[in-house]
Amino acid sequence: MKTKLTELLGIQYPIIQGGMAWVAEYHLAAAVSEAGGLGLIGAASAPGEWVREQVRKAKELTTKPFGVNIMLMSPYADEVAGVIVEEGVQVVTTGAGSPEKYMSMWKEAGVKVIPVTASVALARRMERCGADAVVAEGTESGGHIGESTTMTLIPQVVDAVELPVIAAGGIADGRGIAAAFMLGAQGVQMGTCFIVTKESQVHENYKKCIIKAKDIDTRVTGRSTGHPVRALRNQMTKEYLRREQEGASFEELENLTLGGLRKAVVEGDVINGSVMSGQIAGLVKEELSCEELIQKLVRETHALLGV
Numbered sequence: 001m002k003t004k005l006t007e008l009l010g011i012q013y014p015i016i017q018g019g020m021a022w023v024a025e026y027h028l029a030a031a032v033s034e035a036g037g038l039g040l041i042g043a044a045s046a047p048g049e050w051v052r053e054q055v056r057k058a059k060e061l062t063t064k065p066f067g068v069n070i071m072l073m074s075p076y077a078d079e080v081a082g083v084i085v086e087e088g089v090q091v092v093t094t095g096a097g098s099p100e101k102y103m104s105m106w107k108e109a110g111v112k113v114i115p116v117t118a119s120v121a122l123a124r125r126m127e128r129c130g131a132d133a134v135v136a137e138g139t140e141s142g143g144h145i146g147e148s149t150t151m152t153l154i155p156q157v158v159d160a161v162e163l164p165v166i167a168a169g170g171i172a173d174g175r176g177i178a179a180a181f182m183l184g185a186q187g188v189q190m191g192t193c194f195i196v197t198k199e200s201q202v203h204e205n206y207k208k209c210i211i212k213a214k215d216i217d218t219r220v221t222g223r224s225t226g227h228p229v230r231a232l233r234n235q236m237t238k239e240y241l242r243r244e245q246e247g248a249s250f251e252e253l254e255n256l257t258l259g260g261l262r263k264a265v266v267e268g269d270v271i272n273g274s275v276m277s278g279q280i281a282g283l284v285k286e287e288l289s290c291e292e293l294i295q296k297l298v299r300e301t302h303a304l305l306g307v
């Protein structure tokens with residue numbers, strides 16, 4: 001499975017594990033990289049020193065390339081951007097904004113930059129400012145999402161930029177990977193199926209929710225606030241959507257979700273917490289190791305594409 005992406009990153013398979021807030025810590029990232037994909041540490045809203053420690057711990061577990069995802073709405077984004085250079089992180093992905101102001105610093109340090117985009121316009125802008133590849137993320141994804149579906153977004157981004165495009169949103173098996181290649185992608189990024197791996201440190205309750213989930217079990221909160229977030233439906237999403245419909249204020253709605261992801265991932269409160277997940281959760285049925293999962297994905301993709 002050699003593509004422009006495996007060449008760019010020096011990895012075996014064109015499979016990236018999403019840099020999910022609270023979920024993507026060093027055990028998971030190192031396991032994915034060891035298995036031949038690209039593991040990511042999700043910096044989320046954590047301070048630079050937390051990220052530095054995570055990077056150092058990942059380096060103890062793998063000598064293969066791994067990366068860090070910066071969530072650009074984080075108050076610590078500036079310091080995390082610096083830590084990436086200081087610690088010699090090889091790959092950075094960015095989410096929930098535009099990383100233009102960090103681009104020259106990263107490029108000078110030789111960091112490979114892969115912004116996550118949800119539109120053709122942002123993908124084009126990222127190419128112009130020197131990105132090495134882009135992730136095009138469809139609205140099927142978990143967490144903070146854009147409008148377009150993966151099926152419609154990928155071919156449009158592929159036609160708009162020369163860079164390798166990585167498809168994300170709604171992919172959890174070899175059929176999804178093969179489909180992404182057919183749409184012109186050079187690789188895939190997956191989140192939901194990695195939450196349920198053995199190396200993932202999330203609370204058991206979170207894993208059980210994803211394994212139990214059916215096709216129509218996610219909800220999108222925050223469409224009215226401009227921060228749409230997809231999560232599995234529960235008491236929190238029900239209450240949020242009810243209040244959102246009643247025209248609750250931004251502050252009131254934020255208070256409902258504030259710390260919700262931590263609550264679900266760390267405390268296992270899957271009733272009041274935010275159980276972020278993609279729409280593909282219904283396809284995720286078992287807990288495998290990262291090695292087993294990646295080998296299964298590669299086998300399935302090979303069988304479909306005959307490569």
Ligand code: TUI
Binds near residue numbers: 071116117122142
């Ligand atoms: O970033 C993500 N997914 C995330 S971040 C996150 S942490 C969070 N927690 C609670 C509330 C809000 C966030 C959970 N999931 N994916 C990448 C992504 N980026 N999806 C969409 C975008 C995006 C959206 C608008 C990127 C850029 C953008 O506009 C940038 C611009 O300047 O035009």
